[in-house]
Amino acid sequence: MGIIQQLPDYIANQIAAGEVIQRPASVVKELVENAIDAEASEVKILIKDAGRTLIQVIDNGKGMSEDDAVNCFLRHATSKIKSASDLYSLQTKGFRGEALASIAAIAHVQLTTKHTENEAIGIQLNLEGGQINDKKEVVCSNGSSFDVKNLFYNVPARRNFLKSDSIEFGHIRDEFERIALAHPEIRFLLMHNGNEIHNLPSANTRKRIVDLFGRNTNEQLVPIEELTNIVKVSGFIGKPDKAKKSRGEQFLFVNNRFFKDGYFHHAISKAYEGLIPDKYYPSYFIFFEIDPSKIDVNVHPTKTEIKFEEDRFVYSILTSSVRQALGKYNVFPTLDFERDTAFDLPSDFRKNDPVEPQIKVNPLYNPFENQQGKSSGSGGNGFSKGLNKQGFGQVQQTITNWEEFYKIQELTGDEQLTLPEIEESNFSKDTTQLLFHGNYIVSPCKSGLMVIHFRRAYERILYTDIASKFIHSPLSSQSLLFPITISLHRKDLDFWNANVSLFKQLGFSGTIDNLELNIEGIPSFLSAEDTTVLIEELLKTAGQKDIEKIDVATKFIEKIAKISSRSKKIDTQEAAQHLIEELFQCEEHQYTTDGKRIVSTLAFSEIDLKF
Incomplete structure (x- = not known):
């Protein structure tokens, strides 16, 4: 007896579901696209627990007859194409006939539908694991209603793979926006846990x-x-x-x-x-x-790749x-070749009164005058004051002088070249003079010179300080005289609402008014100029849908510390010394949170090699 056998349909459908249905957002996409293909003018999407518990899609399309309702859950069963040539004239969203079979294989599905040409009676099917458990006639309106419950109930590994509710619903929102943009003529309603997220009327x-x-x-x-x-x-x-x-x-x-x-x-x-x-x-x-x-x-089951x-x-x-x-629309910079630019003047010149040009002539200038005869600033010997001061030009040059100048004096074996010894006492805390250049502080140490990137040092200090304090008590906040208004995407505002307690702990406060975020309070160490950039960076971090909620606080503190450090300035010896002391009190003082070096030491042996 052979060992190769054909897999049962329910196992094959579960395998296929791995590609077609990757997460709850995939179910929403497939069901809404089916509603659009059914010529619906109104589609409602009801979500519970980011799709884990319930995904319900209701449309007022053509609906299905009893036979079509049963056959639609068969693998590779579709009404969109009849032959292979139809693949090159597709006008519908779906055509593979895999989605409903894959969904039914990994969830509890209830379908209630009535064809527009039928009587007042519709059909209702209940499926579990791809098998029809119950079928009955019901009274319902035209169209279809799909209820998908307990997604991945029989695939525990895939269910455990799902991210947090906020991340999974973010994917659902993305799919919704793509479909809603493609079909502005259709009215859409999206609700999550009883809350209305989008209610979009038919529009252009x-x-x-x-x-x-x-x-x-x-x-x-x-x-x-x-x-x-x-x-x-x-x-x-x-x-x-x-x-x-x-x-x-x-x-x-x-x-x-x-x-x-x-x-x-x-x-x-x-x-x-x-x-x-x-x-x-x-x-x-x-x-x-x-x-x-x-x-x-027909490149990939998700149909988002097109050749x-x-x-x-x-x-x-x-x-x-x-x-x-x-x-x-005058957005792109253009050149006007017909404009006369002959009288274009810099703005500084426009402020000055016109002055008649003058020609100055030195009547005492003699181009044939010997340099030795000049007396202004050279002492009459052709050398500048600085060179005369060092003794140049005071002795008459002879051939012997030039021979001595080029003579090389070699050291004897008894003579040794010695370097001056550097005493550690010279580097005492009280007398050390720190050097500043750009982003760096240079300080002497026992082994050589220590170079510190002070902005990164401040970033590490601030990160350590915020991380240790904000959990126990909110950071000190300063109220703004004029609130900062930032226009944001709806999902960004939802993210703000979902993490408003975290923002308060970090010293932020604000209100939302019609997709506008009004920042009224910011952390005391943050400047108002950096606030807009910081909020955009925080929301950009939030846009990384694979970031877990437990990491949100860490990411936020990293962004706050990094952006706050950009405006940090060191202009006194005391401030530099204080910064160094605070840096070395941090448990990790060599690198920033993203792995960039803060401190580097230039040893005396390395300095010797340069001379």
Whole structure:
């Protein structure tokens, strides 16, 4: 008897689910895309415990008949394509027929659906582990309702792999935003644990962007539109002065399907060259419309990787379209060749009254006068005052003088070259003179010279101090006379609300007003100028979805210490000495928290080698 056998369907579906359903966000994506393919005009997504307990997607689409409801959970069962040639003319989101079978294999699923052409009776199915346990007729409205409960209940390793609720819901929000942007004509509702997160009415693309990312986004958007025989490009790009250090608001769509592509991202970044600083990223919401036969979406089960047949041409069109949009709306710097620049003057010259130019002539100047005859500043011997003071030019030069000058005096064997001894008493704390240069403090020590990067030293001192104090009592805070207003993304504001107690412990206080964060209090050691940069850095750290909540406080303290150290100044001997003493009281004083060196010693033996 052979040892090779075909796996049962429920095992095969569990294996396939590993690629198709990676986390709760994958379930949301697949179910909402199915609702869109069913021509729904309204979709509701209800989430509980970031999808661990419940994911419910309700739509008012065409719904399914009883036979279709049963068959939709079969592997590779789909209504989207009939033959392989249909892959090159796709107009729907799904086509592989794997999602529902994979979801049913790893969760408890309830489907309630009624076809629009049926009577008043719908059908309800209950599945567990991919098997239908119960089927009955029910009274329901047109469309479909999927309830996915206890995700990964039979795959403990995968369930334990899930991150915290805030991280997992962040992924769900990302998937929601991508689908909502691609279909502004559809009304969407997103709720989490009974709280309304988004309630988006049907609108145009610009209004949908503003509804998702805040009203301040409206004035930052620059329209982009280009029509060619290869591709139609439309959408919006962000103004260069609104570029951010994070890549949060960057979206590419082809035929209303979200995808990721570093090649096209480079094309957009190239158009912004010279307009934004390094490591800053512009926002963009760009839509491609292209012949489906010229793209391949069947690259990966998640369908976020797409191959373009004419990607080089699309790259060039995209770059020129972005540049044209920036120039058209006076965002891109331009040159006016018709403007007369003959009378352009620096601003300093404009403040002065015009003066008639004068020519000064020295009537006593004699180009043939001998240098020996000059008496001004040289003593009549052709040497400067400084050289005369050292004895140059006072003795008449002879051939013997020049021979003595080039004569080499060699040391005899009895003579030895000795270095002056350096006494340790010269380096006493009371008499040591510290040297300052740039970011460094140079101090003598027993073995040589000690060089300290004082900004990194202050960063380590501040980090150690905050980490040891803020757990037991809040850091001292200073109230701002004028609050600092920062426009943020909705998920950033949610993150602020979720960690408001941590911010208070660190000395921050503020209020939220319609997607705007008003900072009213900051730590006493932090300057108001650094606050905006710090908040952006903290939220950028928060945007790293794989960071656990237990590490959030540590990351925040690191950012606070690093940014506060940028404005640190050392201008007195006392301040430098005090900084050194505080540094060496830290348990770790050699390196910063990110591994950069703070202290380096230059030994006398190394100094000797340089002479």
